[in-house]
Amino acid sequence: MTLKKNTLLLVGLAIASLKSMTALSQINPDANTDEAKVRPYTLPDPLMMADGEKVTSVVQWQKIQRPYLYHLFEENVYGHYPKTPVAIHYKIRETDRNALNGTATRKQVRIFLKRGDNSVFVDVLMYLPNHIKGPAPVFLGYNFSGNATVQPDKAIFLSDRLAFPEFTGPNNDASRGTNSSRWPVKEIIGAGFGVVTAYNGDIELDKPDGWKTGIRTTMKDVLKIQPEEWGAIGAWAWGVSRIMDYLEKDKDVNAKEVAVIGHSRLGKTSLWAGASDPRFSIIIANESGEGGAALSKRWFGETVKIINTSFPYWFVDAYKKYNDNTDALPLDQHELLALIAPRPLYVSSASEDLWADPKGQFLSALHAGPVYELFGKKGIGTGEEPPLFHPVGSTIQYHIREGKHDINLYDWQQFIRFAKEKWK
Ligand code: GTR
Numbered sequence: 001m002t003l004k005k006n007t008l009l010l011v012g013l014a015i016a017s018l019k020s021m022t023a024l025s026q027i028n029p030d031a032n033t034d035e036a037k038v039r040p041y042t043l044p045d046p047l048m049m050a051d052g053e054k055v056t057s058v059v060q061w062q063k064i065q066r067p068y069l070y071h072l073f074e075e076n077v078y079g080h081y082p083k084t085p086v087a088i089h090y091k092i093r094e095t096d097r098n099a100l101n102g103t104a105t106r107k108q109v110r111i112f113l114k115r116g117d118n119s120v121f122v123d124v125l126m127y128l129p130n131h132i133k134g135p136a137p138v139f140l141g142y143n144f145s146g147n148a149t150v151q152p153d154k155a156i157f158l159s160d161r162l163a164f165p166e167f168t169g170p171n172n173d174a175s176r177g178t179n180s181s182r183w184p185v186k187e188i189i190g191a192g193f194g195v196v197t198a199y200n201g202d203i204e205l206d207k208p209d210g211w212k213t214g215i216r217t218t219m220k221d222v223l224k225i226q227p228e229e230w231g232a233i234g235a236w237a238w239g240v241s242r243i244m245d246y247l248e249k250d251k252d253v254n255a256k257e258v259a260v261i262g263h264s265r266l267g268k269t270s271l272w273a274g275a276s277d278p279r280f281s282i283i284i285a286n287e288s289g290e291g292g293a294a295l296s297k298r299w300f301g302e303t304v305k306i307i308n309t310s311f312p313y314w315f316v317d318a319y320k321k322y323n324d325n326t327d328a329l330p331l332d333q334h335e336l337l338a339l340i341a342p343r344p345l346y347v348s349s350a351s352e353d354l355w356a357d358p359k360g361q362f363l364s365a366l367h368a369g370p371v372y373e374l375f376g377k378k379g380i381g382t383g384e385e386p387p388l389f390h391p392v393g394s395t396i397q398y399h400i401r402e403g404k405h406d407i408n409l410y411d412w413q414q415f416i417r418f419a420k421e422k423w424k
Contacts, residue, residue, distance in 0.1 A: 028306055032299050033354045041297035044331060046338040046371050061341075061374055070275065070339055072331045077291065079230030079316035081276045082223040082238060087115050088245045093123075096155060103130055104189045108147075108157055111246045113219060113239075120218045122202040123147060124243055125156055127185050128194040128252050137257030137423055138194035139284075139415070140243060142236065142266045143179060144206075145169050146199045151185055152177025161202050168201070182263065182407045191416045194253065196243065200266060203239035204232050208313050215239065231315045233265070233291070237273035244279050257423050259284055261415065263407040264356070265314070268292035275339035282422055284346045284415050286407045289356030291315065293347045293364050295333055297326045301357035304329075337368035337396070342375035344422040345396045346415060351388055353405040359385060365398045372396060391417075 032038065046069065047055040055065045074080050090111045099106035104127040114120045125147035128136045143150055145168035146159040154176065162171035169175050188195050200206060204214030211217060216227040216235050240260055248255040259282035262270035267288030274283030285293050290302040291314065305323035308315065322329045337345060347365040349358035362385050369379025378394035386392045391399040391414050401410050 030303050030306055031301055031355070033301065035300070035359070037299070039299050041295075041299075041327070043295070043297065043334060043367055046335045046368070047374070055374065058374055061371065066339060069331065069335050073272075073275070073336060073339070075316075075318060076322070076329065076331060077315055077319050078234045078237070078272050080225055081230065081234055081272075082225045084223050084225075086113060086219075086222060086242070086245075088113055088242055089115070090246055090249075093157065094155065097130070099127060099153070099155070100151075100186065100189065104128060104185075105130060105252065106153070106155065107250075107252075109246060109250075111242060113215065113242055114222055120215065122198050122239055122243065123157065123159065123161075124196060124198045124246065125150060126194060126196045126253075127151075127189055129189045129192050132192045135252055135254035136194040137192070137254050137259075137419065138196050138247070139188060139259045139261050139419070140196040140240065140247070140280075141261035141263075141270060141284075142200040142240070143183070143197050144200065144266070145179060146171060146175060146201075147197060148176050149179040150177070150183045150195075150197055151180055159199055159202075161199065161205075164201060164205050164207060167206060181409075184409045184412050187409065187412060188416065191420070193416065193419060196247065196253075196258075198239075198243060200236050200239070200269070204235045206232065206265070211235075211313060228317065231313060232311075233269050233272055233314045236266070236269040237276055240269065240273040241277045241279075244277065248279075255279070257281055257419075259415070259419055261286070263287060264289065264292075264405065265311075268314075271336055271340070274343070274345070275336055278343075280343070282344045282346070282419055283340050284348075284418075286348045286411055287350055287353050287356045287405055288347070288361070289353075291333075292356075292361075293333055293337060294357040294360035295364050296322075296329055297332050298357065298360045298363070299326075300360055301355045332364070334364040334367035337364055338371035341368070341371040342377045342395065344418065346418050347396070347398045348411055348414065349398075349400040350404060350406065351400060351402050356405065358400050362398055362400070365393070365396050368396060395422075 094108040096106045107126040109124045148156045204210045247253045260270045260280040261284040263286040267285035290307045366380045372379045379396040380393040
């Protein structure tokens, strides 16, 4: 590339980033996108116990500090995570051992969440690789708009629940494969992994009154929890664990190798699911932003106040106390990441996704490191933000790629590489 071209490219990038900065602060003046304006903040030390003593052993972490921090997240952010056991039952609606030109087995399973009841369910779509021997390692994550949007595959059942077309798009043949760029199934299958996905709206529709028809209402007696005691993210996270309950019964799946994955609000969900359920052996949060991997005390991009105003139903009411005072938050999101230790964790960002605060996500991944080190694992390993397209880290990894808020093939290629490294 010539010098002139380089300069033009840099000017172009500068204009593009200025444009996105202006756009964000125009949308919401609370959304700072100027690094120079980030106010000083102090992060809590995940290894500092309430009595002022420092955690020095894994046993102290597991017995004292981890339960304490987990409880802080329940109380202040996501609400109570019901531990009451439920007995799922399920129906295999369809199996095709010759899907995707013979490369995959497609299964569609309806998982019922309530004993003796067929009205509360989540519909799961699975593609498992045919070329590997034995049960498949899988990526498990929700989709935003129905299983049919994941692949242009006519055999995928349209959703019974997609009652929210203004957000999800139409629930008809026109929706088939419309989100396939977010689900590179061919590459995932080719690499020897399966894909397991479900529409998050099966658990709770993503809207303010979604709780009325979702599991926070339909399961409240079974789970002994009132709808306001948890939020939509908590409900979605709990739902992923019920899919895991099914995967443990499916002989075609290696339930010891299930990576929970999510993008954006569903990345927030995968982090809370990973913190709440030790069966997920890899946790992946793509551009999960505020209430996900991004630090809350760092004033950049979306803030606690903005998210609580736009999406109050994702979290519990107690979270709103911190709208104008994140200094008072007794936790920060690096501690959510630390709750996942010592399991492999991947955090990813995109250069134009300032709303999700790429640097705040990097720092959060970095500061979860000491807890991983307690277990003899290595975290990010560098305090320097890496350049675009240069993943860093060891048991915790991070990348930032060029581009906008999305999950794409490059992101998935890194997750596949990560899973191959960790599950070898
Ligand atoms: C935004 C929200 C973010 C993120 C995103 C998404 O509107 O402010 O926190 O969750 O939606 O889920 O795509």
